[in-house]
């Protein structure tokens with residue numbers, strides 16, 4: 001059993017930066033994530049997509065942001081438990097006893113839940129034959145956009161992911177964008193851009209259509225799409241991408257006695273503590289008046305939750321606020337020599 005100052009559940013951007021904040025103030029922590037990779041949504045859902053609203057980084061992809069966060073943690077040698085799901089959180093005197101599905105357990109006064117949308121699964125096509133092509137020529141997320149270069153890609157969906165990828169891939173692929181309605185749900189600027197590209201012939205738009213069949217032997221060769229008026233079109237295609245959103249499942253988190261409303265954990269905005277002392281929720285999974293589901297909000301929430309952890313981890317010491325620029329102690333923790 002590991003006795004630690006804080007356990008972080010979730011290695012998305014929020015969990016990673018929270019670990020940095022804990023280590024800066026001298027607390028030790030470990031991180032568990034049920035995905036095999038570090039990075040949460042940024043790495044699982046949009047590693048190649050550019051992000052434009054991280055303070056002081058004009059543009060970086062989901063993967064670059066993750067790598068930068070990992071680099072920032074390098075001086076601290078943090079232990080990660082990947083491919084492991086936290087199943088149980090139980091009170092044990094002044095500590096929490098936390099257990100994973102792989103038999104690891106942790107004893108800690110502080111548990112920080114940075115679980116994002118919980119365990120997430122993409123919503124899939126209902127056609128049975130799609131399974132045969134899954135992760136070969138039919139995908140629900142993109143990990144390497146280079147494989148689509150010069151190919152015909154049929155994108156399904158009407159939200160941000162479908163529209164963003166249609167715009168991005170139209171630069172060097174033939175793109176069919178297929179949606180079951182006339183209206184798109186994405187950001188207005190992206191919807192306008194899609195219509196502009198459709199007018200220029202760079203995206204083929206099919207609205208009020210849904211997929212009814214996929215054909216091909218080893219590789220996908222064509223799909224059938226059916227209009228609301230029953231008309232059927234056969235489209236040649238090399239790849240199919242389905243962006244129908246995620247089925248969000250809180251999973252075990254729902255049974256830890258926390259105040260949960262609409263799959264979000266209620267917290268205060270001073271410590272980001274839940275209704276259970278020593279359990280905090282930060283990032284996409286927490287809710288409070290004015291909550292913005294942005295990466296930068298998760299960073300702020302993690303910084304405050306980390307300070308709150310100090311009190312329970314070091315009950316006989318007083319937390320002293322210091323700037324990283326001027327604190328000798330912090331520089332020592334970062335392994336930086338000199339002033």
Ligand SMILES: Cc1cc2nc3c(=O)[nH]c(=O)nc-3n(C[C@H](O)[C@H](O)[C@H](O)COP(=O)(O)OP(=O)(O)OC[C@H]3O[C@@H](n4cnc5c(N)ncnc54)[C@H](O)[C@@H]3O)c2cc1C
Nearest residue numbers: 010012013014033034040041085086115116283284294295
């Ligand atoms: C397509 C897309 C584009 C986006 N673009 C932007 C943007 O431009 N700017 C921006 O600020 N935000 C953007 N976002 C939102 C941003 O990605 C999220 O706000 C951010 O990822 C939240 O980080 P997080 O660490 O709180 O959660 P997540 O990134 O969701 O990470 C949570 C992690 O917790 C793990 N987990 C959950 N339950 C358990 C458990 N029981 N045990 C172990 N592990 C568990 C999950 O596996 C996951 O890895 C975008 C999101 C999407 C989908």
